[in-house]
Amino acid sequence: xxxxxxxxxxxxxxxxxxxxxxxxxxxxxxxxxxxxxxxxxxxxxxxxxxxxxxxxxxxxxxxxxxxxxxxxxxxxxxxxxxxxxxxxxxxxxxxxxxxxxxxxxxxxxxxxxxxxxxxxxxxxxxxxxxxxxxxxxxxxxxxxxxxxxxxxxxxxxxxxxxxxxxxxxxxxxxxxxxxxxxxxxxxxxxxxxxxxxxxxxxxxxxxxxxxxxxxxx
Ligand code: E4P
Numbered sequence: 001x002x003x004x005x006x007x008x009x010x011x012x013x014x015x016x017x018x019x020x021x022x023x024x025x026x027x028x029x030x031x032x033x034x035x036x037x038x039x040x041x042x043x044x045x046x047x048x049x050x051x052x053x054x055x056x057x058x059x060x061x062x063x064x065x066x067x068x069x070x071x072x073x074x075x076x077x078x079x080x081x082x083x084x085x086x087x088x089x090x091x092x093x094x095x096x097x098x099x100x101x102x103x104x105x106x107x108x109x110x111x112x113x114x115x116x117x118x119x120x121x122x123x124x125x126x127x128x129x130x131x132x133x134x135x136x137x138x139x140x141x142x143x144x145x146x147x148x149x150x151x152x153x154x155x156x157x158x159x160x161x162x163x164x165x166x167x168x169x170x171x172x173x174x175x176x177x178x179x180x181x182x183x184x185x186x187x188x189x190x191x192x193x194x195x196x197x198x199x200x201x202x203x204x205x206x207x208x209x210x211x212x213x214x215x216x217x
Pocket of ligand 1: 027108132164165166184
């Protein structure tokens, strides 16, 4: 499973990249707002820092023509830019046009397998089911993700699935179990993936015993 970080914070991106586990980045307008930085400056810095890795950047227009225009502009910012397009009728039309131009897209705000199906039909590079937000309204986000995975498998769809809106490590574990192509994970959750209380306790005991046994390497 590829690991993307779901953030627009350059320091978080750098830290996870340095750990050697980063395969890509996803941003959205809310994440950029959280950084408090000017939008273009933040996005350009991420694209540069992550040269060679896909970085999703979202359009803000809601009509097809506007989305296509914005997508072309964003694609010019870096050859690793992937354009996030919301899963609306206008968005699907935009993805169709952008696919024909060879511009990579990530269809976002996907909450049902049928939305994922139409996104694939028009050649989306990635599709992002939002599992946490589905859980938030009392449904099962992972069940929706599983349906998307099975439908894509049945038809041999090439669009890659990004499990998005991940809230905790158990989401990540289940995503890996389901064999999703990619999980885009917030910084805090990525950090928790390294930790286990038994590792801390075990290490403490080994170090104490090493000291008592006079082990020095
Ligand atoms: C990623 O592509 C999405 O924008 C993100 O995962 C949404 O997460 P949220 O539901 O926590 O805002």
